[in-house]
Amino acid sequence: MASADANAVTGTPMFFINxxxxxxxxxxxxxxxxxxxVAHTQGQERPGRPLPYAAA
Known part of the structure; x- marks a missing residue:
């Protein structure tokens, strides 16, 4: 609960990425x-699988 309070979580779902x-x-x-x-900005390679969308 303290973590939720510290991150201003007011409901669910709420996602945090990195x-x-x-x-x-x-x-x-x-x-x-x-x-x-986020992975790209950290220099990580994209996974070797097809993506469900057209990459920009």
Whole structure:
């Protein structure tokens, strides 16, 4: 509960990606995109699998 209070969690679901709150849709494509964007900014390679959307 203290962690929720510290992160201003007011309801569920609420997602954090790499310690930062995800503001946006919670569908699988949006969450996967957000996770991959964080991984890319940290120099990690994209997974070797087809993605469910057209990459920009």
């Amino acid at each position: 310690g930062k709150r995800h503001h946006g849709p919670y569908d699988d494509v949006a969450l996967l995109t957000a996770i991959e964007e």
